Amino acid sequence: MKRSLSTLGTAALITTGLFLTSCGSDAGTGDGGGGEPVKIGISQLMDIQALDDTREGFIKGMSENGYAEGEGVEYDYQNAQGDQATATQIAAGFASSDLDLVFAIATPAAQSVAQAVGNIPVVFSAVTEPVEAGIVEAWDAPGANITGTSNLGPVEDQIALIKELAPEAKTIGVVYSSGEVNSRVQVDLAREAADELGMELKEAAISATSEVQQAAQSLDADALYVPTDSHVVAAIDSVVEAAETKQIPLVVGDSASVEAGGVATYGLDYEQLGYQTALMAIKILEGEDPANMPVEKQTESLLVLNKSAAARMGVTIPQEMLDAADTVID
Template sequence: MKKFLSLFAVISILLLAACGSDDEASSDTSAESEVSGETYTVGATQIVEHPSLDEAYNGFQEALKDAGLEVEYDFQSAQNDQNNVQPISDGFVADDVDLIFANSTPSALGALQATSDIPIVFTSVTDAVDAELVPSMDEAGENITGVVDLHPEQIEETVAFLEDNFADANVGMVYNAGEQNSVNQVESVKTAAEGTGLSIVERTVANSSEVQQAATSLVEDADVFYIITDNTVVSALDSVVGIANDQDIPLIVGEPDSLAEGGFATFGIDYHTIGYRTGEMAADILTGEKEPNEIPPEYPPEIELFINQQAAEDQGVEWQDKWDEEAQLVGSE
């Protein structure tokens, strides 16, 4: 009888040990699954912090949240200093992040220079083909894709608006000649203005501290300001707004977020929307549903005319009744 009890005790201990081992293995597997299958690290980089880029980043994060993904973000701004761009992306590569979100043309170029292995999704890029981020708007790069922020008709529509409402005007433009994104837009504006009565007057800056002086120097030459989606100038837009208000110069801007800063009108896009779409691309890549090169880059879905009524008043713009029907009105009392 004692032999039987001893044998029973040994078997019980072995069974309990086996069960404990299975539980531990199950726990370890679950933990590994959570880390590898549900938690991702995304390196997020943008050239500078301003409302449009910030909204794109917000939209990106929202899309990943809506996709049910657990994401840890390492956000870094280059503080509008080109010297900071490359080290940020190099750091992401050293940290072996799962994906890089590049929010602006310089940020995307820095990311692509840093890696050909880690997936990159971009937005707030004006011309991804000319910047050599992708071969064409029908074909992604090997490890990079995204959504540009310039609708194909945006500049043409803006120039048409200027011609219709400010005929024969001198159009003052301030931009950073070091941003290829901006150079391309200015050239497109000049092309669109050919055959019209509009004249383009330019001033270039190297950093945001030069924006106010450049805009001031345009006062005698410009009938209207047109500020494109130049990161350097938009980050100091308040100085341009102040001059436009003081001198009664209408201020046309490149995107709706700048209306909140005091711009008068824009044919713009919603940066939250393009950021969200970029996040949807990122979700497909992170979960393994698609490779970056299987997702063609995209244009924004649509543009529309936005007018800030308060800014129109502040800048001495004579109100046109047709705008009540043609535009989305903001800033009205």
């Protein structure tokens, strides 16, 4: 069942002047205007399904709207493999390049790009809270050369799923990265939602993916929750194992993590999020100023369930939840 999300971004403001970049290519012509292909640098934090889907959705959105790869656009794709120092190096390299635009995927990658790249327009995606992360000045008016899309999901609805799956649950264990502002924001929202439902949130913070297994096993709770935290999701198998060992439900922040073994989520379509970001990038390439383009987010979320994962965790998914689901994985 699709859930509506509050819209923090509105339609982008139309500017009359062209946004000037330091490069010399003929941006805005696409593959049909006879100019040189647009050059776009992509900085991705790491290889996890949600971020890969975001990148693929972006490329698809560009291709279906006049910027086919190898014709209307050329990509310089670089992956930090979860290392912040590498993300910083990638951003520095892009800053001294002749790119027309930079696309940053995930909060740490976007933070590095925002700090390093001031002379090239930037779009980001899979960033939960861009203001708290210091990437933009405000949701409705980013204020510099950068804008994009947020992956802030319906955390309150996700926590409510735990109560539906385990009505007697009193405690929720959450594993998250202490160094990622997006994760801290989601944990705060999860705590508020748990309080409203009369439940207690127990936290296990990590500083590296290698710590996820121990953190998940250390939590003495009636259910587990994983937000859209790249470092934790990269080791989601360890959290799944902990939930199966403890025989408690695991609710997650994105549908890819349900496919990987979580029981349920109200999650975003990350490919569509990337596609949405591509449409913003095209507006910038064709003249709009990112400083005046509000940060956008998806307005609907999808209920995704994994029956086999639930069975392995000793959880029975209520029939009414199954009937309402957008996707049920057997």
